[in-house]
Amino acid sequence: xxxxxxxxxxxxxxxxxxxxxxxxxxxxxxxxxxxxxxxxxxxxxxxxxxxxxxxxxxxxxxxxxxxxxxxxxxxxxxxxxxxxxxxxxxxxxxxxxxxxxxxxxxxxxxxxxxxxxxxxxxxxxxxxxxxxxxxxxxxxxxxxxxxxxxxxxxxxxxxxxxxxxxxxxxxxxxxxxxxxxxxxxxxxxxxxxxxxxxxxxxxxxxxxxxxxxxxxxxxxxxxxxxxxxxxxxxxxxxxxxxxxxxxxxxxxxxxxxxxxxxxxxxxxxxxxxxxxxxxxxxxxxxxxxxxxxxxxxxxxxxxxxxxxxxxxxxxxxxxxxxxxxxxxxxxxxxxxxxxxxxxxxxxxxxxxxxxxxxxxxxxxxxxxxxxxxxxxxxxxxxxxxxxxxxxxxxxxxxxxxxxxxxxxxxxxxxxxxxxxxxxxxxxxxxxxxxxxxxxxxxxxxxxxxxxxxxxxxxxxxxxxxxxxxxxxxxxxxxxxxxxxxxxxxxxxxxxxxxxxxxxx
Amino acid sequence: xxxxxxxxxxxxxxxxxxxxxxxxxxxxxxxxxxxxxxxxxxxxxxxxxxxxxxxxxxxxxxxxxxxxxxxxxxxxxxxxxxxxxxxxxxxxxxxxxxxxxxxxxxxxxxxxxxxxxxxxxxxxxxxxxxxxxxxxxxxxxxxxxxxxxxxxxxxxxxxxxxxxx
Numbered sequence: 080x081x082x083x084x085x086x087x088x089x090x091x092x093x094x095x096x097x098x099x100x101x102x103x104x105x106x107x108x109x110x111x112x113x114x115x116x117x118x119x120x121x122x123x124x125x126x127x128x129x130x131x132x133x134x135x136x137x138x139x140x141x142x143x144x145x146x147x148x149x150x151x152x153x154x155x156x157x158x159x160x161x162x163x164x165x166x167x168x169x170x171x172x173x174x175x176x177x178x179x180x181x182x183x184x185x186x187x188x189x190x191x192x193x194x195x196x197x198x199x200x201x202x203x204x205x206x207x208x209x210x211x212x213x214x215x216x217x218x219x220x221x222x223x224x225x226x227x228x229x230x231x232x233x234x235x236x237x238x239x240x241x242x243x244x245x246x247x248x249x250x251x252x253x254x255x256x257x258x259x260x261x262x263x264x265x266x267x268x269x270x271x272x273x274x275x276x277x278x279x280x281x282x283x284x285x286x287x288x289x290x291x292x293x294x295x296x297x298x299x300x301x302x303x304x305x306x307x308x309x310x311x312x313x314x315x316x317x318x319x320x321x322x323x324x325x326x327x328x329x330x331x332x333x334x335x336x337x338x339x340x341x342x343x344x345x346x347x348x349x350x351x352x353x354x355x356x357x358x359x360x361x362x363x364x365x366x367x368x369x370x371x372x373x374x375x376x377x378x379x380x381x382x383x384x385x386x387x388x389x390x391x392x393x394x395x396x397x398x399x400x401x402x403x404x405x406x407x408x409x410x411x412x413x414x415x416x417x418x419x420x421x422x423x424x425x426x427x428x429x430x431x432x433x434x435x436x437x438x439x440x441x442x443x444x445x446x447x448x449x450x451x452x453x454x455x456x457x458x459x460x461x462x463x464x465x466x467x468x469x470x471x472x473x474x475x476x477x478x479x480x481x482x483x484x485x486x487x488x489x490x491x492x493x494x495x496x497x498x499x500x501x502x503x504x505x506x507x508x509x510x511x512x513x514x515x516x517x518x519x520x521x522x523x524x525x526x527x528x529x530x531x532x533x534x535x536x537x538x539x540x541x542x543x544x545x546x547x548x549x550x551x552x553x554x555x556x557x558x559x560x561x562x563x564x565x566x567x568x569x570x571x572x573x574x575x576x577x578x579x580x581x582x583x
Numbered sequence: 584x585x586x587x588x589x590x591x592x593x594x595x596x597x598x599x600x601x602x603x604x605x606x607x608x609x610x611x612x613x614x615x616x617x618x619x620x621x622x623x624x625x626x627x628x629x630x631x632x633x634x635x636x637x638x639x640x641x642x643x644x645x646x647x648x649x650x651x652x653x654x655x656x657x658x659x660x661x662x663x664x665x666x667x668x669x670x671x672x673x674x675x676x677x678x679x680x681x682x683x684x685x686x687x688x689x690x691x692x693x694x695x696x697x698x699x700x701x702x703x704x705x706x707x708x709x710x711x712x713x714x715x716x717x718x719x720x721x722x723x724x725x726x727x728x729x730x731x732x733x734x735x736x737x738x739x740x741x742x743x744x745x746x747x748x
Contacts, residue, residue, distance in 0.1 A: 080607045084667060086674035088599040089682055093689030098697075100683075113698065129682070155693070159700035166702065503631050507683045533635035 095131035097147045102509035107553045114161035115423055115512040116146040119553050161427060168431040172221035175433055175445035177228045177458045178213055178244060180205050181237040182450055186266055186310060188300045189380050190342055190371050194465030195232055204237045205450040212476040213448045214248045218255055219481040226260040230458060235269050245281055262286060267317040268302060268310055279324055289314055289339035291347060291354040299344055318361060339363050343370055344384040348394045355401060359412060367415030368398055370540060373523040374462040388536045392543035399547055406563045413567040420548055422568040423513040435515035439497035442490030452476040456490055459519040493518045496528035504532030510545045605670045612666040613652040615644060625680035632676055
């Protein structure tokens with residue numbers, strides 16, 4: 080059967096336009112450019128913009144000109160400087176250094192990405208000699224900021240290595256003069272007062288996993304075997320301990336407190352509201368609603384704990400609206416991924432969040448060090464190796480030079496596979512200035528670094544989050560929402576040079 | 584008299600019709616596109632954005648023509664309205680792709696220059712450019728010794744001290 084469909088062509092005078100990308104968000108047209116600037120236009124104004132018939136006294140004309148969307152009067156040098164500032168992370172070198180102090184862990188979470196080993200497997204502990212080599216290697220980075228992030232297994236089980244790396248890196252830094260940060264991503268179930276006081280006294284940031292109410296947390300994060308207890312109760316106890324001690328020591332609780340990450344399983348989706356309430360009760364002002372990664376146990380347990388990208392996005396939007404409502408009612412709480420995108424959208428800078436940038440930070444913004452000193456471009460590479468595929472091992476702290484690692488063909492391949500300006504589907508996507516792809520995710524999902532953009536869960540997730548934010552900004556007639564969003568992107572002094580822990 | 588140049592790969596040669604004739608059967612929709620109206624890269628670009636929703640088959644029924652056949656992946660929900668909507672969305676995306684290509688081609692040199700300036704010009708060069716711009720803007724005869732020429736630039740994340748060095 081034959082019939083016709085109708086589509087109206089857009090008249091365009093390309094000589095009058097600067098480079099831009101666009102999308103329709105509701106009844107508005109969103110323009111973005113390489114500097115990350117954006118403007119909304121009505122559909123008639125968009126047509127006038129394209130055909131160079133926008134009235135000289137149109138209220139948005141000056142803004143469009145300043146942002147570089149119009150060719151006439153374009154300040155090329157100014158635009159170049161804004162792009163340069165937006166991409167300031169390029170060439171800085173790896174700043175995030177994930178150190179796997181041990182694979183041993185007392186928990187066995189259903190979605191474990193980290194390839195845990197039983198507590199008896201002491202051969203999976205990093206040695207002090209390897210730890211020294213890690214520090215010597217990592218501090219060769221040209222980056223002025225350097226964050227040692229301790230991961231595992233449960234990293235505090237090998238606490239001597241944490242202490243050694245903190246002390247040795249600080250000693251070494253007397254000559255290097257870098258801005259050093261240390262953070263530990265811990266399940267808090269192997270914590271004791273001695274470790275806690277040492278972490279507090281030595282300014283080691285503490286981040287834990289908190290997946291929601293007691294039954295949900297304990298269902299996600301199994302703790303069985305000798306010495307097992309109630310994981311959720313331990314997390315509650317130690318969050319309270321750390322936060323109390325920070326206050327007793329006179330530290331600003333807005334800056335010094337335990338941060339928490341939430342990994343979303345199918346059990347979380349219908350209970351997101353309870354999760355938000357719990358975080359509020361605990362005074363945790365940043366809720367980071369993170370989807371499952373296709374690594375480790377999560378691949379085996381997907382039938383039980385997994386969900387579709389559409390189900391995640393729908394829940395995410397509901398949670399985002401609830402968090403916005405809480406802000407409108409005076410609560411100070413943010414959603415972490417939204418804050419990362421908003422920093423890119425609303426400020427002239429990029430937060431250099433290694434997982435959402437172009438190119439992705441693997442190898443160029445971060446490195447990961449396995450317990451045996453093997454180097455990976457990111458912790459994801461180490462997780463893939465733990466699943467039996469050592470494709471992303473790029474060297475060893477005792478045998479590789481820093482130049483060999485950062486110029487490794489694998490690092491280059493990952494950079495090429497994540498440079499949005501050259502990827503089909505991304506290069507002309509309105510979200511390109513704010514987005515990032517994850518080649519190692521693609522590799523796990525489809526068997527190649529590139530993947531097909533519309534078929535990758537990360538593309539669907541990022542597009543859903545971006546559309547959710549822009550559609551709300553488009554409807555923000557009085558600017559009240561933008562005011563809230565701008566508060567979300569204010570950086571606190573303590574975290575200025577610190578990446579929130581990103582993997583686990 | 585010289586022969587007219589063949590149409591550019593990037594630019595449609597004529598006005599794009601507002602109606603696209605489509606052929607429907609029970610499970611798929613197809614239509615033929617003229618490459619002189621829809622550059623091949625625009626067809627590829629539009630097709631790529633549908634890979635999550637449809638199986639896409641491209642064939643060449645005649646010179647400079649491309650036939651697009653779309654078969655929805657969600658086979659349980661295929662009905663005439665769904666197929667027409669899919670074809671309509673594809674037609675809209677084709678127009679978007681044509682526009683993207685025209686803007687991309689028109690701004691290519693400008694964009695390459697801007698990005699080269701952004702990424703491959705060092706701060707020293709930027710500060711010299713800024714200084715020259717100021718010199719152009721100022722009337723030097725009012726400041727013969729150029730005492731007022733600033734050597735500091737606005738602080739940036741790359742240069743927090745604003746030394747310009």
